[in-house]
Amino acid sequence: MDYDALKTQSSYCTLVNKSDNSKYVCYSHTKAGTFNIGLTNASEVWSKDFTEETLAEHGKNDALKSAEDYISKIRSTCGNGSASVTVQEDGALLQLGVSPGSVSMTLPRLSDPEGRAELRDLLFRMANSLADADAAGGPSSVSPGKSQFRRNTGFEPRRQQTGPTVVVKKRLPGDSLINPGSRKKKPATGVAFDDND
Template sequence: MENITSESKSVLCTLLDKNDQSKYVFFTQKKPEGGINIGFTNGEGVWKTHLSEENLSPLMKTFSLKSTEDYTLKLKCACKTGKAFVEVQEDSAVLHLGLEPTDSSLTLSKLTDSEGRTEVKDLLFIMADSLTQQDNREFEVRNQLKGPSIAVRKRLPGDSLINPGTRRKKTATGVAFDEDD
């Protein structure tokens, strides 16, 4: 599974439907009021659920996790390692967090077309913002790796290679002095 970005507030990655090998963009969004939204989309349909703090606590106990961030990290790792997969049904979908259908699972509801369009639009902006942040981080890292820039003086013709800054001594071509004068 391909990881696009991960932050403490959201996770974006891809996962598969094991039945027909369809690809989906998986996302989580931590809510300021508590809990997280978990969902996925194929660009046409969107399936989503909200896990409140009360719903999360049994899951965190099951996996021996300490925080919501740990749970989202577990979801990200399951997607990256191929241990997460979905089964899409008519009006809902089941997200499995393990290789077997009997492992931990979550049921997600299919959003209406208008809600789905809004969710996909929001997801696109989250992706664009994360790519922009990633580009900025890479630019900063590249600049830090270069270190302070040192001005390099261009070697002029006649400059010494061994002792830069001095010019090579040319043999005198001389001026002819007449000794008769």
């Protein structure tokens, strides 16, 4: 495994746990020659470092041979909603996919000062990756007809539409604005009385 090539490669995705709709940021990166997989809900952090040997040992049963395979598996399962988290007393069980072909790993909970330091580092890594992506696009990537402020959805889960779609009827001329089902009343034209009676 080429850790030097992975030094610039970090992966971030949002994971929505279907059991309780809680949100997590799942991330992976290299630090000090180890491959790290982590998970946070912005208040607690669970993280595990893998060396080449421990990553190969863990991947024997899962058919994942390299850090790139793990990054790809994390991105795909977070993207299609098949990743889940079970928080335990001293860690979190990260389940990537549904059987068969699922990968599970237990990530130990980081202590308070270590967890805060990891959250701070994660925040700055994410900000640097966004800045690098913007710099790579440069100012010429913005066309005059489009907004400069593109919404980056790389860190958000894909939202699935739930519930029925409401169709809005077009208001016809003469329909009441206050009571849309009724028509406006026409003004009274008056009554002609004969004085000959």
